[in-house]
Amino acid sequence: ADLAAVLFKQDKEFADFLFTKNIQEKDLLGAALWLVREARAHRRHERWWSRDVLGRTPGIGKDLAYGGAYTLEKYARDLIGAPAGGEFSKAYLHKEIEAVETILSRAKEANALIVGEPGGGAMDIVERLAKMINLGTALPLIEGKRVMLLDQNHFIAINADKAAFETELLKLLAEAAKAGNIILVIGDLPEFIGSAAVLGSDLPSLMDAYLASPDLQVIALAAPAGLHKVIEPNTTLTRRFEKVLIKSGDRENIIGLLEDETIKIERQQNLFFTYPAIEAIADSASRYFPDEATPDKALDLLTEIVPEIKTKNLKIIGKNDIFGLIQMKTGIPAGEAAPAEREKLLNLETILRKLVVGQTEALKAVSDTARRARSGIQNPNRPLGSFLFLGPTGVGKTETAKALAEAFFGDEKKILRLDMSEYKGADAMDKLIGSFEGGRPGVLASLVRENPYGVLLLDELEKADREVLDLFLQVLDEGFFSDMSGKRVNLRNLLIIATSNAGAEKIWQFIKQGGDLQTHKNELIDILVGQGTLKPELLNRFDGVILFRPIIGDDLRAVAKLQLEKLAGRLREKSVDLVINNALIDYLVQFGADPKFGARPMNRTIQDKVEALIAEKLLGNEIQPGQKVELTDIDLQ
Secondary structure (H helix, E strand, C coil): CHHHHHHHHHCCCHHHHHHHEEEEECHHHHHHHHHHHHHHHHHHHCCCCCHHHCCCCCCCCCHHHCCCHHHHHHHHHEEECCCCCCCCCCCHHHHHHHHHHHHHCCCCCEEEEECCCCCCCCCHHHHHHHHHHHHCCHHHHHHEEEEEEEEEHHHHHHHHHHHHHHHHHHHHHHHHHCCCCCCEEEHHHHHHHHHHHHHCCCCHHHHHHHHHHHEEEEEECHHHHHHHHHHHCCCCHHHHCCCEEEECCHHHHHHHHHHHHHHHHHHHHHEEEEEHHHHHHHHHHHHHHHCCCCCHHHHHHHHHHHHHHCCCCCCCEEEHHHHHHHHHHHHHCCCCCCCCHHHHCCHHHHHHHCCCCCCHHHHHHHHHHHHHHHHCCCCCCCCCCCCCEEECCCCCCHHHHHHHHHHCCCCCCHEEEEEECCCCCCCHHHHHHEEEEEEEEEEHHHHHHHHCEEEEECCCCCCCCHHHHHHHHHHHCCCCCCCCCCEECCCCCCCEEEEECCCCHHHHHHHHHHHCCHHHHHHHHHCCCCCCCCCCCHHCCCEEECCCCCCCHHHHHHHHHHHHHHHHHHCCHHHHECCCCCHHHHHHHHHHCCCCCCCCCHHHHHHHHHHHHHHHHHHHCCCCCEEEECCCHHCCC
């Protein structure tokens, strides 16, 4: 691996060659380190005389120096007795494993509490530590120990009343302590405490003397929510354990795990994984499946790609194969864009102009952002893009968001809409992110988890509570927030658009003065900041603040035509062909336009006059299926 690093740095022609193949230095070094680790593991396996290999051979009479733990054996599984399963990468969770080893080697209160989301690697630490003890490569002070995983559900089911539970548990702990070589593993300590409490038993008090004893070591697992709710309020319990926190989605850990599993799959399935494919799995597991434990999800993706590749009769798995799987599972475009998608992205402004009238700057800005996001060159640790649309009501702010959802994301329903005026009371934050005390999930947290990819529309942003606006400082800057239970909610696959009518009167004044509205942008922002409507730090978090101009002149006719085309589309589903003529457009411009309210009155005029007329004709059999309908000046009087 060192040789590869030096070659890359010293040989520019070699580095340039790799660059043309889209191979970066990190890819080269990552692949080299992977191969080196695999080669070392193979050499260690061949050296039958080495400690690693001889350590696999069961000793004779090792247990004679210790007592039996017969009660524990009825309810627990011996992890040391499990097959060794070959070599494993030292990269995966090595810091956490070392921390647990050190805690277990202490003279007293040698108990470790591993904190992590279910499936996030906590049990992997226990199993790998057991494998190290089995191979004889663990610290000397825990050599010869038995790692026993308690089946707590089985224990509760057999001992279903308080007296039986406490008698059997104390017997189990006493025998385990007397044996002297037991590391007891409790898979979910908060749940075990809760189950005991239902029976009327205080589990921490029952275990306290044994947790303090040098004769028994305990490894307990807990999710962060269980830690905060059940364990931390109990000071006696927290004093007996030392916490080991697992970082959620640690990339180095995940790649180490995937390297281990990939080697097994390659041998079994006669396949070959490229190193960029491994990186793509690790990155995709955390980016596209944020609510699932990253190690588990990464392994799921690794397993799922195998049948996909085999059906295509391929042998080599590259990163584009992984991105194809991601797109199939989530609907999120990943990897290189297909020719048709590239064509759509390059012509996105033209597509949007067919849906939104007159707002050239806004359409250009969101189109540029969409292209950056799809090409993968935007900051991956922020939302896909974020904009604040300022302008009077009815000028197309919301329509632009809808048009973008339809044009870029393929479906107008890919828009998540929140009316921020509903989040201005004392309970605004609880409504958005959830309440820990009430156990109530938040609207924003639930909405984003159910729809992690699309447009998030925040209508009337300025009306939200100040605490809510402060929440969006973090969202716009880092692309996530934590809900009521401390779990992260990922907004990095969303395009965030906030709208506001603040400053609408000032925009009208600028329009009356003539000239380019955009030259007054800084002046309008200074006014909003001076009035305390929006904080400057929030405005600075947006990728762009876009001013929407009022709809006047020829734009009104274009809006009228656009709205009538939507009506014509609905009528075609009824086999009625509406003719859009000048008389109809002139009527809407004359009676359906209000400069103060933009295009909204036009929609009401279409509904009250045009749709009403057509409905009467349909019910009166004046219009037959397949017939053209053309409204004249006389009809519209």
